[in-house]
Amino acid sequence: MSNIRKVAELAGVSVATVSRTLKSPDIVSPATRDKVLKAVEAAGYRPNRMAVQFRSRRTHNLAVLVPTVANTFFARVISGIEQAAQQRGYGVLLCNTQGREEVETQYAGMVAARQADGVIQLRAFNPFPGDAVTPGQALPMVNACEVLDEAPCSTIQLDNRAAARELTEHLISLGHRHITMIQGPRRSPLTRERVAGYRDALEAAGIRFDASMLYGGDFTLASGYRAAGELLAAPVLPTAIFCENDEMAIGAIRRIREAGLLVPDDISIAGFDDIAFASFSEPPLTTIAQPADTFGRRAADMLIDLLEYPATPVRHETLPHRLVVRDSTAPCAWRPE
Amino acid sequence: MSNIRKVAELAGVSVATVSRTLKSPDIVSPATRDKVLKAVEAAGYRPNRMAVQFRSRRTHNLAVLVPTVANTFFARVISGIEQAAQQRGYGVLLCNTQGREEVETQYAGMVAARQADGVIQLRAFNPFPGDAVTPGQALPMVNACEVLDEAPCSTIQLDNRAAARELTEHLISLGHRHITMIQGPRRSPLTRERVAGYRDALEAAGIRFDASMLYGGDFTLASGYRAAGELLAAPVLPTAIFCENDEMAIGAIRRIREAGLLVPDDISIAGFDDIAFASFSEPPLTTIAQPADTFGRRAADMLIDLLEYPATPVRHETLPHRLVVRDSTAPCAWRPE
DNA sequence: GACAATAATGTAACCGGTTACATCGATACA
DNA sequence: TGTATCGATGTAACCGGTTACATTATTGTC
Numbered sequence: 149m150s151n152i153r154k155v156a157e158l159a160g161v162s163v164a165t166v167s168r169t170l171k172s173p174d175i176v177s178p179a180t181r182d183k184v185l186k187a188v189e190a191a192g193y194r195p196n197r198m199a200v201q202f203r204s205r206r207t208h209n210l211a212v213l214v215p216t217v218a219n220t221f222f223a224r225v226i227s228g229i230e231q232a233a234q235q236r237g238y239g240v241l242l243c244n245t246q247g248r249e250e251v252e253t254q255y256a257g258m259v260a261a262r263q264a265d266g267v268i269q270l271r272a273f274n275p276f277p278g279d280a281v282t283p284g285q286a287l288p289m290v291n292a293c294e295v296l297d298e299a300p301c302s303t304i305q306l307d308n309r310a311a312a313r314e315l316t317e318h319l320i321s322l323g324h325r326h327i328t329m330i331q332g333p334r335r336s337p338l339t340r341e342r343v344a345g346y347r348d349a350l351e352a353a354g355i356r357f358d359a360s361m362l363y364g365g366d367f368t369l370a371s372g373y374r375a376a377g378e379l380l381a382a383p384v385l386p387t388a389i390f391c392e393n394d395e396m397a398i399g400a401i402r403r404i405r406e407a408g409l410l411v412p413d414d415i416s417i418a419g420f421d422d423i424a425f426a427s428f429s430e431p432p433l434t435t436i437a438q439p440a441d442t443f444g445r446r447a448a449d450m451l452i453d454l455l456e457y458p459a460t461p462v463r464h465e466t467l468p469h470r471l472v473v474r475d476s477t478a479p480c481a482w483r484p485e
Numbered sequence: 486m487s488n489i490r491k492v493a494e495l496a497g498v499s500v501a502t503v504s505r506t507l508k509s510p511d512i513v514s515p516a517t518r519d520k521v522l523k524a525v526e527a528a529g530y531r532p533n534r535m536a537v538q539f540r541s542r543r544t545h546n547l548a549v550l551v552p553t554v555a556n557t558f559f560a561r562v563i564s565g566i567e568q569a570a571q572q573r574g575y576g577v578l579l580c581n582t583q584g585r586e587e588v589e590t591q592y593a594g595m596v597a598a599r600q601a602d603g604v605i606q607l608r609a610f611n612p613f614p615g616d617a618v619t620p621g622q623a624l625p626m627v628n629a630c631e632v633l634d635e636a637p638c639s640t641i642q643l644d645n646r647a648a649a650r651e652l653t654e655h656l657i658s659l660g661h662r663h664i665t666m667i668q669g670p671r672r673s674p675l676t677r678e679r680v681a682g683y684r685d686a687l688e689a690a691g692i693r694f695d696a697s698m699l700y701g702g703d704f705t706l707a708s709g710y711r712a713a714g715e716l717l718a719a720p721v722l723p724t725a726i727f728c729e730n731d732e733m734a735i736g737a738i739r740r741i742r743e744a745g746l747l748v749p750d751d752i753s754i755a756g757f758d759d760i761a762f763a764s765f766s767e768p769p770l771t772t773i774a775q776p777a778d779t780f781g782r783r784a785a786d787m788l789i790d791l792l793e794y795p796a797t798p799v800r801h802e803t804l805p806h807r808l809v810v811r812d813s814t815a816p817c818a819w820r821p822e
Numbered sequence: 823g824a825c826a827a828t829a830a831t832g833t834a835a836c837c838g839g840t841t842a843c844a845t846c847g848a849t850a851c852a
Numbered sequence: 853t854g855t856a857t858c859g860a861t862g863t864a865a866c867c868g869g870t871t872a873c874a875t876t877a878t879t880g881t882c
Contacts (some may be wrong), residue, residue, distance in 0.1 A: 151867090151868055151869080152868065152869060152870095153868080153869095161831075161832085162831065162832045162833075163832090163833095163868090163869080163870090164831070164832060164833080164834095164870080164871075165830085165831060165832075166869095167869070167870060167871080168830095168831085168870095168871095171870085175829085175830080176830075176831085177829085177830060177831090180830080180831080194594070194597055194598050195598065195868085195869070196598065196599050196867090196868055196869070197595070197598040197599050197600040198535070198538050198539045198542070198544060198599045198600070198867090198868085198869095199539055199837095199867075199868040199869040199870090200868085200869060200870085201535050201538075201539075201869095202533075202535045202536055202538075202539040202837060202838075202839090202867090202868085202869080203836080203837055203868080203869050203870050203871090204837090204869090204870075205535070205837080207535060209578070212579075216564065217554065217560050217563050217564045217567065218557075218560050218561050218564045218761075219560075220555075220557060220560075223554050223555050223556075223557075223560045224555050226554050226579070227553065227554045227555045227581055230554065230579055230580075230581040231581065234581070234588075239578050239580075239595070239600065240578065240579045241546070241576050241577065241578055241579075242549075242563070242567055242577045242578075242579045243567075243576075244564055244567040244568065244571070251571075257531070258534070258576070260531055261531050261532065261533065261534040262533050262534055262535045263534040263535070263576065368761075369761050369762065369765050370761075373765070398762070398765050399765055401765075401767070402765045402767070402769075405767065424555075424705075424706050424707075425706065425735070425762055428706050428710070428735050428736055428738075428739045429766070429767070430738070430739070430742065430766070430767035432739075488837090488838055488839080489838060489839060489840095490838080490839095498861075498862085499861065499862045499863075500838090500839080500840090500862090500863095501840080501841075501861070501862060501863080501864095502860085502861060502862075503839095504839070504840060504841080505840095505841095505860095505861090508840085512859085512860080513860075513861085514859085514860060514861090517860080517861080532838085532839070533837090533838055533839070535837090535838085535839095536837075536838040536839040536840090536867095537838085537839060537840085538839095539837090539838085539839080539867060539868075539869090540838080540839050540840050540841095540866080540867055541839090541840075541867090542867080823882105824881100824882095825880105825881090825882095826879105826880085826881085826882105827878100827879085827880080827881100828877100828878080828879075828880090829876100829877080829878070829879085830875100830876080830877070830878090831874105831875080831876075831877090832873105832874080832875070832876090833872105833873085833874075833875090834871100834872095834873095834874100835870105835871090835872085835873100836869105836870085836871090836872100837868105837869095837870090838867105839866105839867095840865105840866085840867090841864100841865090841866090842863105842864095842865085842866100843862105843863085843864095843865100844861105844862080844863075844864100845860100845861080845862070845863090846859105846860085846861080846862090847858105847859090847860085847861100848857100848858090848859085848860100849856105849857085849858085849859100850855100850856085850857080850858100851854105851855090851856085851857100852853100852854090852855090852856100
């Protein structure tokens with residue numbers, strides 16, 4: 149592997165000239181530039197990124213902390229991150245945390261150890277050990293999708309409460325009054341916000357909110373299936389189910405069908421996210437569309453802005469959502485009372 | 486940020502002693518070790534990974550070249566890679582190539598530029614510029630899932646031909662004789678192998694192989710939907726469709742249903758991969774299960790072995806597949822002649 | 823033609839670890 | 853007591869770039 153000194157020797161110039169030729173060609177005379185470039189070519193020289201990174205104290209890598217890549221929604225977010233990062237000359241270090249906090253903290257250590265310049269956190273958890281968060285000082289972190297209540301950094305999220313409310317209102321407008329919810333993990337702010345929106349809509353319609361109508365899930369197909377099973381065992385069946393994501397909705401549909409019931413005829417189902425499978429499921433899923441790749445792209449852009457212009461102020465962005473009505477929700481066929 | 490010299494000063498020892506305390510504690514006297522560890526603690530010292538990497542010429546990163554993270558199957562493979570890499574102290578640099586070869590080559594340059602120690606390539610394309618591939622010399626690359634015909638490196642794949650044959654035989658055993666195929670990209674070795682297996686089965690059963698029964702797709706839901714549309718416009722309908730992956734199968738099912746036909750009553754559908762959605766689709770999908778996360782884990786392990794023991798010989802592994810029969814395939818209801 | 827200003831290039835320190843080699847003290851043995 | 857051996861520690865070179873500062877060449881102005 150050839151290094152800058154070999155190239156310098158080959159071109160008959162100093163290492164500084166080689167470095168300058170490659171970094172700011174305009175301050176080198178054309179004749180020298182030619183010589184150097186020829187030598188670079190001849191030597192098959194490529195600057196050693198490790199040396200560059202070491203010297204410039206910049207890795208040009210972003211660490212992305214994600215609970216699971218295997219989740220369709222996150223996969224799209226990551227795809228967006230990757231695209232934006234690549235455009236701006238950054239690499240993406242993928243950190244699958246499986247929701248385990250010690251893994252998150254460990255991965256965040258990469259920033260401290262200078263293996264990444266910053267972190268994109270897709271979960272509501274601050275992976276930096278407490279003392280590293282100097283108040284008022286911007287962390288090299290952007291928190292997207294599911295955000296901390298008091299994030300010490302820039303955030304990008306949906307108005308989850310409003311979106312959940314809209315979705316619930318849609319169900320109510322179809323005549324449903326007995327609407328259960330299949331939630332994500334209970335501690336998550338995402339769940340809290342969506343439950344709040346659901347409750348807002350119910351109460352605005354004069355329907356009593358009942359915590360026993362919340363069923364636990366974890367955003368997987370299997371958990372939606374399981375929760376639907378529990379729900380079907382209840383003495384009174386709901387006429388509609390609001391699932392906190394599309395995967396759980398698809399899992400629930402399967403379970404309901406296995407119980408011999410029809411969607412939406414017997415029970416309406418709504419999801420959240422509008423993953424690609426949502427419009428291909430049977431029946432196609434009514435859901436809240438959120439711009440997954442934009443989440444990723446904006447997160448990467450905001451983080452890189454912060455890294456390149458440290459004075460960039462902390463920002464909190466909200467991306468637009470959209471209610472997409474498909475065939476999994478239909479007018480309520482019967483009135484329970 | 487404190488460095489090793491500050492710690493040395495604090496502990497009243499030399500930098501070498503600090504380095505040794507952290508790397509090989511056993512060759513340092515217990516008393517000194519204590520002093521140093523206390524100083525490390527006091528200074529909040531963490532070795533600068535960039536410096537370590539630079540000096541040791543190892544980044545401990547693996548570059549993963551993947552066409553799209555957004556694909557459910559790849560997402561699982563990546564998840565497996567990440568887990569194995571993390572266990573062995575490696576990071577994963579995600580490189581979304583969108584199937585564009587120039588992006589692949591560019592990313593492979595990261596290895597040459599020492600930003601990653603090796604590459605896991607999930608597509609049949611050699612991203613290293615021709616001359617970099619010295620014959621007989623092991624590249625720091627492992628090729629998994631879709632592999633090159635003459636890969637200059639270790640590979641991990643399925644016996645795609647045998648798997649496709651089994652799946653086709655399953656359809657034939659149900660009485661189907663008019664079986665079309667929705668393919669992936671035609672140039673891909675994956676497609677070639679699967680078509681070969683499909684053809685093997687047809688010919689073994691005395692059914693004429695007809696290239697006009699191959700429809701083009703690109704592994705997305707939408708392409709399966711589209712291909713099914715073309716297929717439904719043909720003068721004679723098939724009684725079964727073999728889709729080269731589950732996404733396209735699910736897309737095809739949707740299109741067929743929209744045409745007023747039933748799966749599997751009118752047309753049987755089979756997929757490939759056994760993604761999570763396969764068992765939750767309507768009807769649940771008959772498919773070939775392949776161990777996606779094992780692909781990832783093995784690929785990472787093999788690459789890391791190669792990096793840590795360069796004498797490791799090139800290996801070509803085949804992972805097991807399994808025919809999973811669900812409800813999307815059923816006996817052929819009518820005999821065309 | 824002399825001098826200042828500017829452009830082009832060279833020299834060498836530096837980033838923060840690692841590690842070969844040197845040094846020093848203690849113990850062991852003749 | 854002298855010397856060989858070994859363990860513990862220190863010194864300094866090194867990895868391969870970048871860049872402040874120094875030096876030299878070139879151009880412009882009076």
